[in-house]
Amino acid sequence: MTRLNFDSDSNNTLVVSFPDIGGRRNLPGILFGVPPHVSYSDVLKENDNAYHIEAFYRWRVNDNISVTPGLWVILNPENNSNNDTQYVGVVRTTLRFLICSIIDLLKTGVKTQSFSVF
Numbered sequence: 354m355t356r357l358n359f360d361s362d363s364n365n366t367l368v369v370s371f372p373d374i375g376g377r378r379n380l381p382g383i384l385f386g387v388p389p390h391v392s393y394s395d396v397l398k399e400n401d402n403a404y405h406i407e408a409f410y411r412w413r414v415n416d417n418i419s420v421t422p423g424l425w426v427i428l429n430p431e432n433n434s435n436n437d438t439q440y441v442g443v444v445r446t447t448l449r450f451l452i453c454s455i456i457d458l459l460k461t462g463v464k465t466q467s468f469s470v471f
């Protein structure tokens with residue numbers, strides 16, 4: 354006997370950002386979202402919704418380095434209202450040295466045999 358499992362899931366996200374606040378190419382923003390949620394399945398049905406709220410500020414140190422501190426708040430983790438709200442602090446650092454150097458080489462038409470990065 355073959356059993357067919359039908360399911361449906363949904364997720365949504367709204368992002369609002371404010372370019373150039375606090376300096377050129379800086380980016381503060383706020384994100385509100387609903388992580389994936391099983392709304393219908395003959396195996397599992399989740400009655401609660403989890404919610405994800407994130408605030409961040411990308412600060413451009415210079416053309417090659419940016420630092421983005423942020424705070425995540427997760428309400429009803431794992432789509433279960435019995436779970437405590439979770440708070441996560443995060444700091445992301447982006448380094449663009451290698452990619453920018455390679456792109457600049459390709460744009461100028463300079464052909465290289467090999468290169469090393471230390």
